[in-house]
Amino acid sequence: MNRGLSNRGIKASKTIMRVDMEAYFEAIQNLYDKNENPNGTFPLNMAENKLSWHLLKDKIQAISREKDIPEWVAGYTSGKGSSSFREAAAHFLSECLAGIDLDPELLAFSAGATSVVEMTALVLGDEGDVMAVPAPCYPVYKQDVANIANMERYDIITHHDISEIKNGLILNIDHLEHTKKEIESQGKRFKMLALTNPDNPTGGLFSYKKLLEVAEWCIENEVHLIVNEIYGLSLIDTTHPAIAADYSSELPFVSFIQIMKDKQSDYLHWWYSLSKDFGISGFRMGATYSYNEAFINAYENINYSHLTSNYTQWIMEEVFKDLDFVKKYIATNQRLLTEAYVIVIQKLRELNIEYVPSRGSLFIWADFSKFLTENTLEAERAFWSLFYEKTGILLTPGEGFGHTKRGLYRIVYPFFGSEALEVAMKRLENFVKNN
Numbered sequence: 298m299n300r301g302l303s304n305r306g307i308k309a310s311k312t313i314m315r316v317d318m319e320a321y322f323e324a325i326q327n328l329y330d331k332n333e334n335p336n337g338t339f340p341l342n343m344a345e346n347k348l349s350w351h352l353l354k355d356k357i358q359a360i361s362r363e364k365d366i367p368e369w370v371a372g373y374t375s376g377k378g379s380s381s382f383r384e385a386a387a388h389f390l391s392e393c394l395a396g397i398d399l400d401p402e403l404l405a406f407s408a409g410a411t412s413v414v415e416m417t418a419l420v421l422g423d424e425g426d427v428m429a430v431p432a433p434c435y436p437v438y439k440q441d442v443a444n445i446a447n448m449e450r451y452d453i454i455t456h457h458d459i460s461e462i463k464n465g466l467i468l469n470i471d472h473l474e475h476t477k478k479e480i481e482s483q484g485k486r487f488k489m490l491a492l493t494n495p496d497n498p499t500g501g502l503f504s505y506k507k508l509l510e511v512a513e514w515c516i517e518n519e520v521h522l523i524v525n526e527i528y529g530l531s532l533i534d535t536t537h538p539a540i541a542a543d544y545s546s547e548l549p550f551v552s553f554i555q556i557m558k559d560k561q562s563d564y565l566h567w568w569y570s571l572s573k574d575f576g577i578s579g580f581r582m583g584a585t586y587s588y589n590e591a592f593i594n595a596y597e598n599i600n601y602s603h604l605t606s607n608y609t610q611w612i613m614e615e616v617f618k619d620l621d622f623v624k625k626y627i628a629t630n631q632r633l634l635t636e637a638y639v640i641v642i643q644k645l646r647e648l649n650i651e652y653v654p655s656r657g658s659l660f661i662w663a664d665f666s667k668f669l670t671e672n673t674l675e676a677e678r679a680f681w682s683l684f685y686e687k688t689g690i691l692l693t694p695g696e697g698f699g700h701t702k703r704g705l706y707r708i709v710y711p712f713f714g715s716e717a718l719e720v721a722m723k724r725l726e727n728f729v730k731n732n
C-alpha cells in the first residue's frame with residue numbers, strides 16, 4: 298500500500314538512515330553514569346565528540362547574554378549564507394584549517410554536511426550518475442547522493458585487510474582507471490569522486506602528493522573531485538609517547554583548498570561542517586567551497602530549503618570573530634581527543650585486536666573478525682548484537698561502509714570522558730577474556 302506517497306516517498310519510508318540508529322536511540326536512554334547508572338550503556342557508534350562542548354557552550358552563552366541580535370538575523374539573506382557570517386567563517390578557515398586566504402564569495406553554507414552533499418550532488422550529477430568513494434567509507438553518502446539527485450554510490454576496493462593500510466591509505470591511478478571502466482561498462486557516468494580527509498572510518502590521511510595526483514587525474518578525466526574535511530581539525534598528536542611507535546613517518550594534514558587554489562579548476566571542490574570539529578551536529582552547519590563560479594551560483598539559487606538559520610550563523614560569526622578563543626578551543630580539543638584515543642589503543646593492543654593507527658577523525662577502525670563464528674554478514678550482525686548485549690558497548694557495524702572484509706567495526710572514542718571510557722575498556726577486556 299503506497300498510502301498516496303510518490304515512488305520516492307515509498308522508498309524513503311522503507312529506507313532507514315543507518316542500521317544502528319534504532320539501537321543508538323535505545324542506548325542513549327540508558328547511558329552509563331558512574332553514580333546514577335553504573336550498568337548503563339556506552340554508545341560508541343555515533344560520530345559525536347562530547348569532550349569539548351563545555352568550552353564552546355560557555356562562549357555561546359556569553360554571546361547570547363551580552364550581544365544584541367543584529368537586524369539581518371530576522372530576515373532573508375543570500376542563499377550562500379549571510380555575507381558577514383561568510384566573511385568571519387572564511388577568515389577562521391584561512392587561519393585555522395586552510396593556511397591560505399579564502400574568498401567568502403566562493404563559500405556557501407547549508408544545514409550540515411548532509412545537506413551540502415545532497416546539494417552538491419543535485420548541482421553536479423544527473424539521475425543515474427555515479428559518485429565513487431574508496432572503501433570502507435561513511436555509509437550515509439549513499440542516501441545523500443540518492444535522496445534528491447538520484448545518483449548512485451560506487452565503492453572502490455583498494456585493500457582487504459587492515460594490515461594493508463596501517464602505514465597509510467591506498468588509492469592510486471589504477472584504481473581510478475578501473476573504477477571509470479567499470480562504471481562506464483554499465484552505461485553510467487563517473488561524475489564525482491569523494492575523499493574524506495581525515496578519513497571516516499579509518500582515521501587515515503591522504504598526503505598532499507596523493508591529493509595532487511588524484512586531482513590531476515580527475516581534472517583530465519572531467520570527474521569532480523570533492524574532498525570532505527569535516528574532521529580536518531580533529532587531529533591526533535601522533536608524537537604522543539604511548540602511540541608514536543604506530544607511525545612510521547610523519548604525515549601532516551594539508552587542506553585540499555591549497556591544491557584548489559593552485560589549480561583553479563572547475564572540477565575541484567571542498568566540503569566541511571562544524572558538526573565534528575566543534576561537536577555541534579545539532580547546529581546543522583555545513584559548507585562547500587569551489588572556484589567553479591557556476592557551481593556556486595547554482596548552489597546559491599537552490600539552497601534556500603537547505604540553509605542554516607540566520608540565528609545560528611550569527612552565533613557562530615561571533616564565535617569566529619574571537620580567533621584566540623577558537624585556536625585555544627582547537628588545541629584543547631586535540632589534546633582531549635588524543636588522550637581518549639590513547640586509552641582505547643592501549644586496550645586494543647593489550648587484547649591483540651588489530652586496528653588502523655589513526656591520524657585524525659573521531660574513530661578507530663578495528664578488526665574483531667576473529668570473534669565471528671563464520672565469515673558472513675549474518676555472523677557480523679550476530680557479533681555486533683552479542684557484544685552489545687554482553688558489554689553495553691554499541692559499536693558502529695561495518696555494514697554499509699562498502700568494504701569486503703566482515704568483522705570490522707568502528708569505535709567512536711570521544712563520546713565519553715576518560716573515566717567512563719576506562720570502564721568501557723574494562724568491559725571490552727572482560728568480554729575478550731570470556732570469549
Ligand SMILES: Cc1ncc(COP(=O)(O)O)c(C=O)c1O
Nearest residue numbers: 344409410411435497570572578
Ligand atoms: C564523512 C561525513 N560526512 C558527512 C557527515 C554528516 O555531517 P553533518 O552532521 O554535518 O550533516 C558525517 C557524519 O558523521 C561524516 O562522517
